[in-house]
Amino acid sequence: MSVVDTDMAPPPVLPRRWTRARIIGHALVGLWIAAGLGMIWFLLTSWDSDFFIKYGPWYLSGLLTTIVLVTISIVLGAILSVPIAYMRMSDNRLLGAFAYGYVYFFRGTPLLAQAFLVYYGFGAFRPQLEAMGLWWFFREAWYCAVLAFTLNTSAYQAEILRGAIESVPRGQWEGAASLGLHKWLTMRKIVLPQAMIVALRPYGNEIILMIKGSAVVTLITVYDLMGMTRRIYSSSFDFQAYIWAGVIYMLIVETLRYATEWIERRITRHLKR
Numbered sequence: 123m124s125v126v127d128t129d130m131a132p133p134p135v136l137p138r139r140w141t142r143a144r145i146i147g148h149a150l151v152g153l154w155i156a157a158g159l160g161m162i163w164f165l166l167t168s169w170d171s172d173f174f175i176k177y178g179p180w181y182l183s184g185l186l187t188t189i190v191l192v193t194i195s196i197v198l199g200a201i202l203s204v205p206i207a208y209m210r211m212s213d214n215r216l217l218g219a220f221a222y223g224y225v226y227f228f229r230g231t232p233l234l235a236q237a238f239l240v241y242y243g244f245g246a247f248r249p250q251l252e253a254m255g256l257w258w259f260f261r262e263a264w265y266c267a268v269l270a271f272t273l274n275t276s277a278y279q280a281e282i283l284r285g286a287i288e289s290v291p292r293g294q295w296e297g298a299a300s301l302g303l304h305k306w307l308t309m310r311k312i313v314l315p316q317a318m319i320v321a322l323r324p325y326g327n328e329i330i331l332m333i334k335g336s337a338v339v340t341l342i343t344v345y346d347l348m349g350m351t352r353r354i355y356s357s358s359f360d361f362q363a364y365i366w367a368g369v370i371y372m373l374i375v376e377t378l379r380y381a382t383e384w385i386e387r388r389i390t391r392h393l394k395r
Contacts, residue, residue: 161365164362164365165362165365165366165369168362173358173360173362177354177357177358177363180350180353180354181347181350181351181354181366181367181370183345183350184345184346184347184348184349184350184351185347185370187344187345187346187347187349187350188333188336188346188347191264191267191268191271191336191339191344191346192271192329192332192333192336194268194272195268195271195272195274195275195332196275196328196329196332198268198272198276199271199272199273199274199275199276199278199279200276200279202272202273202276202280203275203276203277203279203280203282203283204280204283206221206224206225206276206277206280207221207279207280207281207283207284207287209221210222210225210280210281210284211284211287211288221280224277225277225280225281227277228273228274228276228277228278229277229278229281233270233271233274233335233338234338234341236270236273236274237266237267237270237271237338237339237341237342238341238342239270240260240266240269240270240273241260241263241266241267241270241342242342244260244266245260245261248261263339263342263343263344264344266342267339267342267344271332271336271339275328275332278328279325279328282321282324282325282328283317283321285320285321285324286317286318286320286321286324287309287313287314287317289317289320290313290316290317290320294308294312294313294316295308295313298312318389319386319389319390322382322385322386322389323382323386325382326378326379326381326382329378330375330378330379333371333374333375333378334371334375336348340352347367347370347371348367351363351364351366351367
């Protein structure tokens, strides 16, 4: 008969106390769940097939505009963010000051104000822009929206890229230099792969913020998803038009979030072995 060593026995698991903070947290979660179920119940009971037959194409048109606008802006912003991030890390004070001012302005002012400055501000210089042959660009709200969004996201992406690169230990650079590797090769083969792991989630958050922030372009006459939703409400006077728009935005955000997590799991598989 074996004797159980009481010194090796695990300590008893004590039940968690229902503190005030825990009670409030559970109550808030319960309220959110109840609100979500209530919204689902409302959408199911108020389903109107005629509404979607009539306005479904409007939603699709606005959704396509939003996706195209954000995609183009993110890609152009990523390209522009590279030289800005380089200038931010440069030892040249002039380049560093310019990049710092650029990032400070576009991160410190609202996206709506930037869109207004581009769309209405450049319109005040119509004669000069016509003389330079650029009025065809600045007279179109779509091009102004792309420009404003590109400038805005490039500032955020530059800081994301700079922070990710600087998070890589300095020893990586020194080790590559000891092997005689060129700085560009070190950046491309050693530093950037590690930096992208760090920058992935911030990049995903930036895309999500751009998706939600794209609603401001409706104020400069670009009919994105929110712009089409406003037209639908003006035509139907049915407030569920905004609820369905919110559902579409949530689906986009959740899709991007799961895609980011999937990519992160794929590129960090070697770190878990």
